[in-house]
Amino acid sequence: MKPLSLLIEILIILGVTIKNIEAEKHNKNQKERNVTTQVSMNEIKQFLSHTLEQRKLNKVSNKRETLLGKKKNQRKLRIKGIQNKDLLKRNKNHSKKPAKKNFTDEGDQLFKMGIKILQQSRNQKQKEEAYILFAKAADMGNLKAMEKMADALLFGNVGTQNITAAIQLYESLAKEGSYKAQNALGFLSSYGIGMEYNQAKALIYYTFGSAGGSMMSQMILGYRYLSGINVLQNCEVALNHYKKVADYIADKLEKSEGIPVEKVRLTERPENLSSNSEILDWDIYQYYKFLAERGDVQLQVSLGQLHLIGRKGLDQDYYKALYYFLKAAKAGSANAMAFIGKMYLEGNAAAPQSNATAFKYFSMAANKGNAIGLHGLGLLYFYGKGVPVNYAEALKYFQKAAEKGWPNAQFQLGFMYYSGSGVWKDYKLAFKYFYLASQSGQPLAIYYLAEMYATGTGVLRSCRTAVELYKGVCELGHWAEKFLTAYFAYKDGDIDSSLVQYALLAEMGYEVAQSNSAFILESKKAKILEKEKMYPMALLLWNRAAIQGNAFARVKIGDYHYYGYGTKKDYQTAATHYSIAADKYHNAQAMFNLAYMYEHGLGIAKDIHLARRLYDMAAQTSPDARIPVFFALMRLETVHLLQDILFFNFTMRRKWKKLDNTLGPYWDLFVIGLIVAMLIFLLRNRYR
Numbered sequence: 001m002k003p004l005s006l007l008i009e010i011l012i013i014l015g016v017t018i019k020n021i022e023a024e025k026h027n028k029n030q031k032e033r034n035v036t037t038q039v040s041m042n043e044i045k046q047f048l049s050h051t052l053e054q055r056k057l058n059k060v061s062n063k064r065e066t067l068l069g070k071k072k073n074q075r076k077l078r079i080k081g082i083q084n085k086d087l088l089k090r091n092k093n094h095s096k097k098p099a100k101k102n103f104t105d106e107g108d109q110l111f112k113m114g115i116k117i118l119q120q121s122r123n124q125k126q127k128e129e130a131y132i133l134f135a136k137a138a139d140m141g142n143l144k145a146m147e148k149m150a151d152a153l154l155f156g157n158v159g160t161q162n163i164t165a166a167i168q169l170y171e172s173l174a175k176e177g178s179y180k181a182q183n184a185l186g187f188l189s190s191y192g193i194g195m196e197y198n199q200a201k202a203l204i205y206y207t208f209g210s211a212g213g214s215m216m217s218q219m220i221l222g223y224r225y226l227s228g229i230n231v232l233q234n235c236e237v238a239l240n241h242y243k244k245v246a247d248y249i250a251d252k253l254e255k256s257e258g259i260p261v262e263k264v265r266l267t268e269r270p271e272n273l274s275s276n277s278e279i280l281d282w283d284i285y286q287y288y289k290f291l292a293e294r295g296d297v298q299l300q301v302s303l304g305q306l307h308l309i310g311r312k313g314l315d316q317d318y319y320k321a322l323y324y325f326l327k328a329a330k331a332g333s334a335n336a337m338a339f340i341g342k343m344y345l346e347g348n349a350a351a352p353q354s355n356a357t358a359f360k361y362f363s364m365a366a367n368k369g370n371a372i373g374l375h376g377l378g379l380l381y382f383y384g385k386g387v388p389v390n391y392a393e394a395l396k397y398f399q400k401a402a403e404k405g406w407p408n409a410q411f412q413l414g415f416m417y418y419s420g421s422g423v424w425k426d427y428k429l430a431f432k433y434f435y436l437a438s439q440s441g442q443p444l445a446i447y448y449l450a451e452m453y454a455t456g457t458g459v460l461r462s463c464r465t466a467v468e469l470y471k472g473v474c475e476l477g478h479w480a481e482k483f484l485t486a487y488f489a490y491k492d493g494d495i496d497s498s499l500v501q502y503a504l505l506a507e508m509g510y511e512v513a514q515s516n517s518a519f520i521l522e523s524k525k526a527k528i529l530e531k532e533k534m535y536p537m538a539l540l541l542w543n544r545a546a547i548q549g550n551a552f553a554r555v556k557i558g559d560y561h562y563y564g565y566g567t568k569k570d571y572q573t574a575a576t577h578y579s580i581a582a583d584k585y586h587n588a589q590a591m592f593n594l595a596y597m598y599e600h601g602l603g604i605a606k607d608i609h610l611a612r613r614l615y616d617m618a619a620q621t622s623p624d625a626r627i628p629v630f631f632a633l634m635r636l637e638t639v640h641l642l643q644d645i646l647f648f649n650f651t652m653r654r655k656w657k658k659l660d661n662t663l664g665p666y667w668d669l670f671v672i673g674l675i676v677a678m679l680i681f682l683l684r685n686r687y688r
Contacts, residue, residue, distance in 0.1 A: 046187075107140035114145070122387065126160075131158045146173055147180045147599035154184065155482075156489070156497035163194040163500075163528060174205075179212030186217065187504055191537070193528050199230045210241070216508060218245045219474050223509030225468055227547065235463040239454060242470035249473050250447045262312060263512040264487045266519045267552055285314070292324060293594070301335050306337065318350035319345070329361075329437035331464050338365035338372035345385065355386025366397070374398075378412060382421070391422020402433070407440035411448075418448060427458025438469075447473045475510060495525045508539055514545040535566030546577075549586035558593060571603025582614070588622035591615075592629065601638060608640060 114133035120636065121127045131152055137145035148168060152158050153166035167188065173181035182556030186205030188195045204225075222241030225234045304324035310316030322343060328336035340351070341361030347353025360382055365373025366436040378397030381390045395416060401409030414433030417426045431452060437445035448468035453462045486501035499520045505513030518541035520526055529537065539560050545553035546571045558577035561570045577596050581590030597615035598607045619629040 001450075010057075063173050070079050095241070102139065107137040107145065109143035110134075110137035110140070111142050111145045111148075114148070128158050134680070143173060143176060143178055150181065150184065155485075155501055156494060157485075161494075161497050161500075163188075167194050170396075175401060177212065179209045179214040179217065182209035182212060183214045183217045185579065186220070187507055190507060191503055191529070192533065193500065193503070197533075203230060215245050215248055216479060216504075218242075219477075219508045222474070224469070226471070226509075229544075229545070235467060239467050239470070241465055242467055242474055243454065243476040245477070246447055246450065246470040252442050253447075253476070254275035263483050263510070265512055266490065266516045267485075291301050292327070295331070297328045297331045297336075298515075299334055300324045300331075301339070304328065304339060308343070320347040320636075322350045330363075331500075334365045334370035335372060337361045338370050341365065341373065341376045345379070345518075359386050369405035371401040372410065373406070374401035375409040375412070378409065382412070382416075391416070395422060402423065402436075405440075407437040407442040407445070410434075410437035410440075411442045411445040414448065416444060419577065431458050443473055443476050471509060471525060475508075477507070480510075483510075485518070486513075490520070495520060495523075497526045499528065500528045506544070509548075511545050511548040511550055514541045514548070515550055518542045518545065518553070518556070535560070537566075539566040551581050551587045551590075551599070553582040554585065555587055555590050555593070558590065562593075571597065571601075575603045586621055587616045588625040589620065591618035592625060592632070596632070608636070611636065626661060 038608045042184065057444070063276075110133045110176045114130040114137065117133065118130040121130060122666045127650040131149070134145045134148045134152075138149050145541065150166050150169040150173065153169065156163070160497050164451045167185070170181040170188075174185055176297060182205045185195070186202040186209060187193075189198045189205060190202035191197070206220050206224075210221055218241045222238045222245065223229070224231050225238035225241065227233070232621070238335070262469045288299050288303060292303050301324070304321045306312055306314050307324065308321040309427035321341070323341045325336045325343070325686045329340055338361065341358045341364075343351040344354045345358035351357075358376065362373045362376035362380065364378050367373075371597035374397045378394045378401065379385070380387055382394035395413070396411045398409045398416070404415050410433045414437060415421070417433065420426070420429035433444045434449045434452070438449055446469050450466045450473065451457070452459050453469065454466035455461065482505055484502045486498045486505070489495075489501065490498035499517060502513045502517040502520065506517045518538040521541070524531055524534055526534070538559065542553045542556045542560070546557055554577055558574045558581065560566055561577065562574035563569070575594060578590045578597070581587040582594055591614045595618065596602075597604055598614065600606065614638070615629045615633055619626045
């Protein structure tokens with residue numbers, strides 16, 4: 001692994017160095033270079049501008065010579081000489097072009113080969129082969145290959161992570177106008193990873209990146225303007241940025257449903273992390289396979305779905321998906337029949353596109369009353385795939401599927417009323433069905449709801465609501481795949497690689513990534529940031545996650561102010577954050593912490609009764625809090641009892657001193673005598 005990574009880095013640095021040396025030589029003496037040497041874009045621009053200037057000067061000199069009355073034969077000779085010079089230059093330039101073209105074509109071919117291998121890769125060795133091709137293509141000046149190599153060095157995709165080399169390559173690419181490089185440099189500047197911490201510089205990089213077409217930069221700027229991070233909070237500007245990304249994502253989603261990505265929270269207990277519900281454990285997967293082979297129809301359908309879209313950490317595998325669906329369909333599963341129809345409708349390596357086969361399986365499922373099958377038939381009639389376009393039939397099938405709660409059918413109904421496809425436009429009905437579908441997370445329904453709120457179509461315009469909805473769509477982009485790679489890097493002990501990936505997603509506004517990045521920084525296991533910067537950066541990220549509704553993050557902010565991590569100790573601010581977490585999110589830990597502060601009067605007025613109440617509420621809210629609450633209440637009652645006893649002794653002494661002063665030093669003997677007299681009197685009355 002190490003020799004390979006070193007080879008890749010050497011190839012990159014060598015390529016960049018050669019380009020810089022060649023540029024310097026050209027700027028100094030403008031000498032001809034060898035045909036095999038790569039011509040940079042800057043040099044071509046310089047050469048063209050130089051030629052244009054020469055032509056302008058020649059025209060001016062010709063005019064002056066005409067005005068001065070120079071001889072015609074001299075002017076002709078000069079023009080002839082100039083033409084010969086231009087012709088010579090053009091011939092030289094023409095001789096260089098084929099070599100450059102061949103060089104560029106070879107780099108493009110290597111890059112395409114690398115992409116193909118990377119997409120089909122199933123192990124680390126195949127990925128390494130792809131990056132070797134990227135390294136060679138990068139050495140030939142292929143900008144896309146250079147971007148791939150820079151990303152690999154930054155995230156540690158192949159070999160050892162090398163942020164310094166990545167920054168050098170990004171800076172070189174940024175000069176060439178690479179928007180991906182601009183975005184990466186902005187990200188690194190915003191965290192101070194390998195570069196100076198500079199938010200103003202980061203904002204400039206992001207602005208240039210978004211102008212160049214970077215969807216990630218657009219998303220980052222949208223989040224910054226939404227939250228007012230180093231810019232004035234501006235909902236309309238945020239809306240503009242998020243809409244551009246959402247339009248891009250929606251276009252992708254209309255072609256295919258996309259792959260939902262599991263977002264594992266590192267803040268969960270360590271014992272639960274290894275068997276996280278978001279990622280399917282390998283042993284459990286093998287057990288499910290065993291049961292599926294034994295004839296468990298439900299598991300056959302479930303495994304088929306997981307392989308169809310590549311969920312729970314499993315690779316997308318159409319052959320395995322079709323295999324499990326066919327087994328379940330033979331056993332009579334309507335869901336399996338519908339999914340087979342879906343596979344043939346969309347077409348893939350295992351199930352080539354066939355409208356007839358799709359119609360067959362959708363019909364089989366629909367006859368059993370299956371919502372997915374009914375929706376599938378509706379799609380065939382709506383788009384006219386294998387059958388004539390029939391909006392009435394499509395509407396009928398979509399309505400039946402929607403009544404059964406299938407979100408995709410609800411979305412299709414909403415779209416028909418929104419666009420007026422086969423029905424009269426009705427924005428209220430469109431909103432109703434989009435809203436129903438959005439409750440199940442249907443991404444296109446969320447997108448069209450955002451469109452309606454953004455434009456005030458069929459609903460009162462709301463910029464904030466539109467932005468929140470667009471943001472949800474934007475978070476379905478392909479960049480969300482980094483959640484899985486970051487999680488596996490963390491599990492494998494590659495903390496720095498995991499942190500960089502989570503930090504980039506956090507910058508884009510993902511709440512889970514913000515809390516995960518803060519969690520890693522808090523552990524102080526990362527090496528890419530100075531230790532004194534970790535707590536302040538973690539506090540910043542916890543704060544951003546808390547604003548987005550993370551109760552655990554809100555408690556963490558309270559802890560940081562209570563103990564003085566990354567900020568000054570401030571009990572009052574800590575109590576404020578604990579109160580928000582307790583009142584708004586009913587967080588048991590926040591209730592317990594707040595009770596302790598009321599018990600001891602830390603940052604707030606001491607109130608034993610309120611402390612008892614909060615302790616009881618914490619125990620009722622979470623079973624895990626019962627034992628800590630029991631001991632806390634025992635300590636509270638014991639201390640309170642001791643305080644009462646001490647207070648009683650003190651007050652009794654004061655009263656006795658007062659009696660000594662009033663009745664004299666022998667008042668106690670007088671009281672005893674009085675009691676004895678009363679007893680005698682009572683006894684006499686009893687015996688009479």
